[in-house]
Amino acid sequence: MSDIVLDVSDVNKRFGGLQALSNINLQIEAGKTHAVIGPNGAGKSTLLNVCIGRLAPDTGSVIFDGHVLTGKRPHQINQLGVARVFQTPEIFLDLTLVQNVEIAALAKRDGAFHFRPFKSMFKDKELTGEAEHMLEDVGLLRLKDEHTGNLSRGDKRRLELAMCLIQHPRLLLLDEPTAGMSRHDTNRTIDLLKRIKERGMTKVIIEHDMHVVFSLADWITVLAQGAIIAEGTPDQIRGNPKVQEAYLGGAHV
């Protein structure tokens, strides 16, 4: 099938005595929003870490759009068109919001390495315009010249989302993108993510908030203790007794 964007096959990952991922197989179709849910410690973030090259799997492979990602370095994976929002926001503190977004845009425009020390940032009106437009999309425009250190956790996450979106990735990996957000902001983010979907971006979203999951997901994979225990459409998952059990047997939520 040619419209599989991400193909994870037989991935295993062990941390000491803990089997964090066991025999994970996942196929993600182009343009779809794929949710991965599961109790705390299920291995969801680990799965994304394997995809973006932060962790190397013990066995198995990850193929994105015909490229084998396993063994590639993080920047190479990003340059292929994979962007990620982290569970704990990873942004550039000490810089302003607009600069954060500009840096992300520059990576897309100029590539992994680009050395033009005599080029002025100031003259790049187009870049700034694009960055501001993106900030407006996530509702942070009024804070554009603030330092990111002062942002709330939810705002940091929205900023990170903006940094990913401005790169127009083919695959967007979202690790709990709405954690720490108010209901209002969560709904805004859902709207934003829905809009991107219309543009055909493929997404993998990890979420504890079922409202978010059921509003966005086309397909849901349920992880528990490193293994996939269920897969299906939102309706199928909602009624699945195994899922209920995993959540009740697991932690809160």
Next chain:
Amino acid sequence: MASITEFNPSTPKKDLLIMAVFTAVVLTAPIWLAPIGASYPDLLQRFAIFGIFAIGFNILFGLTGYLSFGHAAFLGIGSYSAVWMFKLFSMNALLAMAFGIFVAALFALVIGFICLRRSGIYFAILTLAFAQMAYNMAYSVLTPITNGETALTLDVADPRIIDRAILGDAKEALPSPSLFGLELTGFTSFYFCAVMLILAFWVSLKIFRSPFGLKLLAMKSNQNRMQYTGYNTKPYLLVAFVISGMYAGLAGSLMAVTDPLAGAERMQWTASGEVVLMTILGGAGTLFGPLFGAAIIKYFENIFSALNKTQLTEVFGFLPDGMAEALASVSLLFVGEGWHLTLGIMFMLVVIFLPGGLMEGIYRLTARVKRKRESGGAVSGGAVQPSE
């Protein structure tokens, strides 16, 4: 602590003004530094040379956060290369500088490539190890090149191939570095260094305003994010390392231009530490901070270290005899040989109270003044954000 190492948005017009003022200030230094007794060429050019050294160091440390403890090695390499250029080819200062910068860049490329495999304290230790290696080798195996403890000096019998081909073999006396016939001594030599300082500052300003500079700052803030955002961080760091090595090479060759002699003591770890002090004292990551730091340290070194007991007793002469004597002996601890004590105390005070260096102090002051002025007028809505 939100640092003031922010990437200041600036307009080209504002930058032009900065350059104009900077140029004027540097070129008139002999005049306005006269009242504090710092307006003799020897000290002035030291300000300029160490200013260049610190500006370059700041491009690495201030922008990327990588603390090198071995930059004096490039200073020494620049000096040796320049003196060799004088000896073998020509007394032309520009050639010597070009060669000094080039050789320093080569070394920086190799040393940087190796040291940048690690970050933080391990990076610092690696650079220190390299510099110490260079220092010790200059005294041992490399003596044919460095002339060991006697230091590398010019000789009447040096080949100076280019000079002899152009000017003939006439010269009997030891020549001095020149710029197309203009001998670089005294104030001429200072002005030569001053022009180099202005150029060096201009390049640094450009880097600070470029996407490249912004990326370096972002790397200092979160290197992981940089990688997941699609940047290959290693080459960026290496380029910053090489640029700062080239600045050190330039500073080193200017030392040779102002005094055509190169000794290994220039590469000692204390010299590497000194440029770290300069940068932190003035404000790492700021445009002007490292320059201030360099000037202050060099000023103290020259003025304070030269003070002696009789001068101090004179200073306190207005006091009753016994008291003057006592005060003089106490302050003697802080001057002459003891000037390092003054430097140390100053450094500690800055690091504790102004972690962003003297520039943070200036920044805070201007912010306070601005706030005062604003509160006098309209109600201040978007208050000027303080630096902490």
